[in-house]
Amino acid sequence: MSAEPHPTLPPVRLPSDAELARDALGAPLFARAVRLARWAGPHARVHAGGELAAEQLPEAAAALGLDPADEEGPALASQAWRVAVDTGLVDVTEPDEGGDADGEEEESGTAAPGEDLALVTGGAPGEVLDLWLAALETVLADAAVPDLDDLVDALDAGGEIDFDRLDWNPGREADFLDGVLANLYLLTVSGHGASEGPIPLPVLAASMVIPEGMGEPTDAVLEQVSDAMMRLDDQFRQLEPIGLVEFRPVDEALMAEADDEEFAAAGSASGPGADGVDDEDVSRYGLVRLTPLGLYGIRARMLEAGVTAPAVGELSDKGADALLDAVSGYPEGAAQAEIEQWLAGREPRGAVAELLAAARGADEGGPLRRLRCQQALAPAGPEAEQAVRAVLDDPELGGLARVWLSEHGVADVPAPDEAMVFWLTVDTIAAQLAADGETAELPLLMRSLTEHHTGFFDQVWRVDHPATAYVLEAMGRTHPDKKAAKEARKAAFKARSRQG
Structure with a gap:
């Protein structure tokens, strides 16, 4: 594949x-x-x-x-x-x-x-699945082969298939279907297939045809989207009986009624209900969803092709360093599921200590590792307290430890000094930027973290954190208070000069 x-x-x-x-x-x-x-x-x-x-x-x-x-x-x-x-x-x-x-x-x-x-x-189950994969x-x-009627029409005088007349290239057709299934897999594991319903067929066809960043599609592109939809309608009909997909075909009455522009208009929607398109109208253009067995099958083919396609639970026998490095690139829900499986087979106190040790580091991935570590520790109970207390004086983990102890109602939590507060602020924003980029929620977080510190920008540029200048530059672009944003840009310049 x-x-x-x-x-x-x-x-x-x-x-x-x-x-x-x-x-x-x-x-x-x-x-x-x-x-x-x-x-x-x-x-x-x-x-x-x-x-x-x-x-x-x-x-x-x-x-x-x-x-x-x-x-x-x-x-x-x-x-x-x-x-x-x-x-x-x-x-x-x-x-x-x-x-x-x-x-x-x-x-x-x-x-x-x-x-x-x-x-x-x-x-064994794995042997049955190998048979199913075959x-x-x-x-x-079979699904990549044209309709039998088209093959008959393309026979030459000698009974051989005239591929030029058929306009069919076996390799190209196989690559097209592979690309469609890869897109469908990505949409599903990203949360747009399994949790939000099946994918409209026009959306899938458009993802294969319309170039990224293209504005208004040309008539030629609209015709290609329509043709791709019809190919996919036939192919998914063939793939459903093997258990790969659940498929609602294109309404046959619609095929006779709609023109290429109407097909492509449905394809420009991001999903059912988008841009005023009625759910029932979209469903008439076809809906497809990978089954759990289909996800297994497409992932198996991706792995064989050398694509990195992780599955939740694969890290259960790995160390905490491998866990935090991997889940740093996962969506939050998937990261939480992986962390829960990792914790399930371990003695709690030792697991917490291992996670905290793995969260250290001044490298670029450090802030997001600490964020995932904090996420992993959130559900931990009293058995984690001793391991968390052990890092109270750690310059990288002390702030995280104080947050956890306070949230769990632990008494006698020492107040952080000012240097730790500023360091934790920079680390937290750097982690959020690494996890989600400059989201709409980030300015609110910035306001919350800076409003409670008089002269914040006069001091924060001195913080000995590798992401200080990067964070201040982001604050200069996105802080909701214009005056604060200007101060952030000045502080970023000072931080760059200091690091240089």
Whole structure:
């Protein structure tokens, strides 16, 4: 899978392997492949490539509980058979090439249940998931192939596919689908898919077509968005039976009514309800969501491609230094979930001491590590008090320790000296800038931290913190009080000169 690496790809929260394996076994297409593997035997005749003989497809459909007289039944049986063969659930012996020299009917190959079929009921969850991943690869390959009618129209006089006429490049199509799934994965793990509902299909199509920063899309771009939507509608219909996505297709009546501009207008919305677009109107353009099994599958393919795609819980056996470094780049909710899992298997007092030790450091990542450490310590009970008290005199952790002790109602907390107050102020703002950038809430934090200190800017530039000048420059840009902002800029200049 080819996907653009994301510098801070958020971690995904996945169910246990056992739960995912149950989901895999319940995916309609995979379940049909398993049933056909059990049906395979001496009666099954296969052609070159392992395809089930056409005359046997109705029988295979009946074995799946489908109507063999219905056109869809044999088609579903053929797809399930291909998955069964590709995953090793069925072993096939193909017929000899060339057929019978006397013109008699070509002999058929044979099929039998494969050794891997036993893993369905007797294998570990991870082995079941490996089978499902193999099935997913087959389905993804099929989804990147044009509609059969288009293939027939593109046959040349010799019966070969004219790719120029078809305007289809297999590698390009596979890359497009990979990119779509990578975008869908990122939207989901960032909180825009799992927590806020499915993604409108026009939004996903637009993310693949409209260049970043483009203003009003041109007519040509609008047409590309419309074409991409139709491709995705067909592809997600194929991907839903393997359990990768939950999908609401484009309303067929809408296809006949809407033009390219209307499709792209829906794509310009950031989600249902955006810009006055009614939820029901958006849903008619198609909605898609990765299932937990789908998140597992796309993440597995990303990892294989070398993309860093963390999962919550992976740091449980790592040290506190690795934990704080990693969660510093996570969204707050994901960071909290990872921290909770890390703490769950450790003796509280020792874990707190290890976290505090890992939070030290004058490097650029230090402030955010201390913020995540404070987040980790927030739910700790009385068992943490001794370890927290031990760092009261630490110049980097003393302020953090006093905040925790005060918030937990501990008596006899020594008041910080002025140098510690200023240092903690700089460290806190630097951490917020590192975590979220210059948000709308940051000026309010700045006002709160500076209003209670007379002559704050006359003193803060002297603070021996590596982020002092950086923080003061940010305050000069964003402080809600114009006079304070001007004082911050002057103090930033002094801090730079002092550091220089």
